[in-house]
Amino acid sequence: MANVRVALRVRPLSKREAKDGGRIIVEVDGRVATIRNLKVDDRPDGFGDSREKVVTFGFDYCYWSVNPEDPRYASQDVVFQDLGTEVLSGAAKGYNICLFAYGQTGSGKTYTMLGTPASMGLTPRICEGLFSREEDHPSLPSSCRIKVSFLEIYNERVRDLLKQSDQKKPYTLRVREHPEMGPYVQGLSQHVVTNYKQVIQLLEEGIANRITAATHVHEASSRSHAIFTIHYTQAILENNLPSEIASKINLVDLAGSERADPSYCKDRITEGANINKSLVTLGIVISTLAQNSQVFSSCQSLNSAASDGGDSGIPSSSSRTSSGGRPSRKQSYIPYRDSVLTWLLKDSLGGNSKTIMVASYSETMSTLRYASNAKNIINKPRVNEVRPSSRNFSSPNDEKDENLKELVLQNELKIDQLTKDWTQKWSDWKALMEYYSVDINRRRAGLVIDSSLPHLMALEDDVLSTSVVLYHLKGQWIERDHCTITSACGVVVLRPTPGARCTVNGREVTASCRLTQGAVITLGKARKFRFNHPAEAAVLRRRRQVGEAVGGNGSLEWLDLDGDVTASRMGLYPLLWKERGVLGEQGEEDHPQPGNGATSHGAQIQQQQCYAEDLRQHILAGSIRAEQELELDQAVLNQQIKDNQQWLLREETWLASLQQQQQQDCVAEKELEASVAPDAWLQTDGEAQPPPLFQSQKRAAQLQLLRRHALRTAERNVWRKTATFQLERTIEKQRLLEAQRSLDQLKALCWLQDDSTQQPPDQVPGPRRRSRAAGCSSLSLQR
Numbered sequence: 079m080a081n082v083r084v085a086l087r088v089r090p091l092s093k094r095e096a097k098d099g100g101r102i103i104v105e106v107d108g109r110v111a112t113i114r115n116l117k118v119d120d121r122p123d124g125f126g127d128s129r130e131k132v133v134t135f136g137f138d139y140c141y142w143s144v145n146p147e148d149p150r151y152a153s154q155d156v157v158f159q160d161l162g163t164e165v166l167s168g169a170a171k172g173y174n175i176c177l178f179a180y181g182q183t184g185s186g187k188t189y190t191m192l193g194t195p196a197s198m199g200l201t202p203r204i205c206e207g208l209f210s211r212e213e214d215h216p217s218l219p220s221s222c223r224i225k226v227s228f229l230e231i232y233n234e235r236v237r238d239l240l241k242q243s244d245q246k247k248p249y250t251l252r253v254r255e256h257p258e259m260g261p262y263v264q265g266l267s268q269h270v271v272t273n274y275k276q277v278i279q280l281l282e283e284g285i286a287n288r289i290t291a292a293t294h295v296h297e298a299s300s301r302s303h304a305i306f307t308i309h310y311t312q313a314i315l316e317n318n319l320p321s322e323i324a325s326k327i328n329l330v331d332l333a334g335s336e337r338a339d340p341s342y343c344k345d346r347i348t349e350g351a352n353i354n355k356s357l358v359t360l361g362i363v364i365s366t367l368a369q370n371s372q373v374f375s376s377c378q379s380l381n382s383a384a385s386d387g388g389d390s391g392i393p394s395s396s397s398r399t400s401s402g403g404r405p406s407r408k409q410s411y412i413p414y415r416d417s418v419l420t421w422l423l424k425d426s427l428g429g430n431s432k433t434i435m436v437a438s439y440s441e442t443m444s445t446l447r448y449a450s451n452a453k454n455i456i457n458k459p460r461v462n463e464v465r466p467s468s469r470n471f472s473s474p475n476d477e478k479d480e481n482l483k484e485l486v487l488q489n490e491l492k493i494d495q496l497t498k499d500w501t502q503k504w505s506d507w508k509a510l511m512e513y514y515s516v517d518i519n520r521r522r523a524g525l526v527i528d529s530s531l532p533h534l535m536a537l538e539d540d541v542l543s544t545s546v547v548l549y550h551l552k553g554q555w556i557e558r559d560h561c562t563i564t565s566a567c568g569v570v571v572l573r574p575t576p577g578a579r580c581t582v583n584g585r586e587v588t589a590s591c592r593l594t595q596g597a598v599i600t601l602g603k604a605r606k607f608r609f610n611h612p613a614e615a616a617v618l619r620r621r622r623q624v625g626e627a628v629g630g631n632g633s634l635e636w637l638d639l640d641g642d643v644t645a646s647r648m649g650l651y652p653l654l655w656k657e658r659g660v661l662g663e664q665g666e667e668d669h670p671q672p673g674n675g676a677t678s679h680g681a682q683i684q685q686q687q688c689y690a691e692d693l694r695q696h697i698l699a700g701s702i703r704a705e706q707e708l709e710l711d712q713a714v715l716n717q718q719i720k721d722n723q724q725w726l727l728r729e730e731t732w733l734a735s736l737q738q739q740q741q742q743d744c745v746a747e748k749e750l751e752a753s754v755a756p757d758a759w760l761q762t763d764g765e766a767q768p769p770p771l772f773q774s775q776k777r778a779a780q781l782q783l784l785r786r787h788a789l790r791t792a793e794r795n796v797w798r799k800t801a802t803f804q805l806e807r808t809i810e811k812q813r814l815l816e817a818q819r820s821l822d823q824l825k826a827l828c829w830l831q832d833d834s835t836q837q838p839p840d841q842v843p844g845p846r847r848r849s850r851a852a853g854c855s856s857l858s859l860q861r
């Protein structure tokens with residue numbers, strides 16, 4: 079519980095006022111303001127009471143800003159040190175805060191709230207405080223987010239001061255009420271800011287767009303109420319779990335009240351009427367809230383003027399609450415919805431907010447009475463904390479409301495868990511499927527079965543068998559009785575168990591043997607398999623294409639399918655010389671076939687190249703697959719978002735119609751009640767919503783929450799998947815780099831050996847040197 083904090087500020091006389099012989103009749107002493115010499119009775123017959131009347135008001139702060147020479151002088155900085163820092167500390171703790179300036183036109187509201195370029199007011203100073211707070215105190219949560227919006231209420235219509243319409247006619251925005259967040263402006267632009275300069279730019283932009291006009295009292299009078307809202311969110315760790323503290327700061331510069339002047343044009347009179355209407359409503363709201371707070375608090379008002387409803391100067395609603403002069407136990411109806419201003423500030427006035435009011439004083443005492451009344455309002459500010467898995471619902475008075483929220487919370491948690499489980503299972507299953515994926519395509523007359531992993535394909539002896547069996551070689555595949563087939567980093571090796579009969583391409587294998595694309599393996603006498611290595615096949619296909627491109631016949635006669643085990647272990651080493659023949663003809667002329675050592679290195683280089691190429695292919699295929707999948711996920715997510723938006727629209731329309739219906743019913747009901755018993759309506763609780771609408775709104779909110787949650791989860795999944803793909807790619811690339819490195823080492827070793835087998839440099843004729851260079855170019859061409 080917290081009382082509304084009220085500050086009084088007295089500005090200096092304007093030049094015109096000083097010229098007209100005006101004087102300041104209010105005196106400030108500490109936290110008390112005194113007004114003397116009030117006319118007690120201004121009857122023209124002279125029989126009025128001539129005694130000096132003194133009225134005192136107590137406030138939380140009193141600022142004497144009349145003369146800078148005065149020791150009591152309160153500068154902009156002094157005001158900020160009290161009020162601004164209170165706003166900042168409240169925001170840092172996660173409270174919603176509303177600071178508004180009230181007063182007659184020309185009394186100094188805009189000066190206090192916004193200030194001038196030479197003398198900054200509260201709003202820019204508070205913004206500055208938010209940013210410097212982050213910089214000055216690194217111990218504070220580093221992850222803070224600030225979003226601002228700026229609106230004005232002119233003639234009971236809301237305009238976005240930071241998003242001007244292109245059309246001549248300014249567009250207006252609708253005010254809606256969220257069942258949980260309270261009233262809000264639909265479509266109001268929100269601007270994320272990361273530094274102080276950006277906020278000031280937005281503030282200046284909004285101020286420039288605000289409607290002002292000259293009045294009798296003030297040349298540049300603000301004709302609208304302006305609300306600058308800062309959404310301040312801090313990421314914190316609570317019990318080692320990520321959590322958020324969100325605070326909404328409303329900084330309100332109200333339009334000034336003024337007496338209607340018949341000499342004004344029609345528009346100005348309407349404008350003034352609307353300003354006065356909203357300020358009168360604000361007065362009623364403040365007065366009623368103060369009374370309601372008094373009903374429930376044992377505290378007596380310190381201020382006699384505040385408790386004197388008849389002399390408050392504010393349209394009193396006491397008649398609605400009192401019965402026989404004593405306050406009723408029943409809470410009075412608070413007419414928030416009677417003006418857009420009070421509706422929008424509903425939460426700030428008497429709700430979940432810390433509220434500070436700066437009353438700018440000039441001439442009339444009504445401002446002081448207004449302010450004094452506001453002091454009695456007791457709010458229930460609470461910290462807005464968003465817990466890791468869900469929002470933190472708190473402090474509703476209504477028990478039913480609490481239960482409902484609890485239910486929503488539980489549902490949300492359940493859904494969260496289910497979604498998590500489901501996602502996990504789904505991704506496990508998907509990963510498994512992906513790993514063993516077999517692509518079956520219908521092509522022309524037949525079907526093509528394809529897989530990107532090394533596998534064995536059973537060659538059935540039974541002519542009646544019509545099925546195809548694929549055995550994927552994932553990591554290690556152990557056939558206990560026969561042989562071990564290992565697949566590591568794209569290299570598949572078969573090791574027969576001692577005594578077990580294994581043949582590869584018709585030759586018996588007794589030691590480890592590397593399997594190459596297309597090898598036919600026979601286990602025992604009957605079981606025949608064909609070994610497929612898709613990545614290797616892709617490399618071979620590409621080479622065949624290169625061969626064709628440079629004039630070869632594209633045949634695979636060099637693919638030594640029947641090569642002996644040693645050759646097989648070397649993998650594709652014959653390719654090296656074949657390719658040199660194709661790509662390095664120039665070097666071939668004077669470059670003899672290297673000796674055995676060189677052959678072995680060449681084979682290793684070739685093998686390494688194949689491996690690197692495999693990896694490259696693998697990365698390529700992986701990234702294409704990842705992209706496709708992400709695209710698909712994104713499309714699903716977009717569709718979900720679209721569906722949600724449509725659903726929200728339908729729900730809103732439906733609620734609006736329900737609301738309209740309810741309003742009509744209410745009017746009809748009131749009319750009926752009025753005709754039956756004029757005082758009967760006093761007994762009704764204005765704040766209570768009729769059950770059907772309330773239920774519908776709750777239901778809508780519940781559904782909305784669930785849907786929003788599902789969306790958030792889906793978004794998180796896409797993000798997680800993207801991250802996984804990126805990680806996979808990075809790992810693959812790392813592997814590729816390593817392969818490349820060892821390839822380079824092998825090459826260097828090979829050339830070193832070449833060098834050692836050649837004659838000393840002084841005996842080497844020129845063309846041989848060229849040939850080595852040509853060999854080099856041949857390799858780099860391959861690379």
Ligand SMILES: Nc1ncnc2c1ncn2[C@@H]1O[C@H](COP(=O)(O)OP(=O)(O)OP(=O)(O)O)[C@@H](O)[C@H]1O
Pocket residue numbers: 088089090092143181182183184185186187188189190194296298299300301332333334335438
């Ligand atoms: N504390 C102050 N010190 C010096 N000048 C002030 C102070 N307060 C107000 N003024 C000056 O008084 C004039 C009117 O102030 P301001 O525009 O803030 O009034 P306002 O209450 O916002 O008026 P309106 O409601 O018509 O917009 C301005 O010229 C402003 O600079």
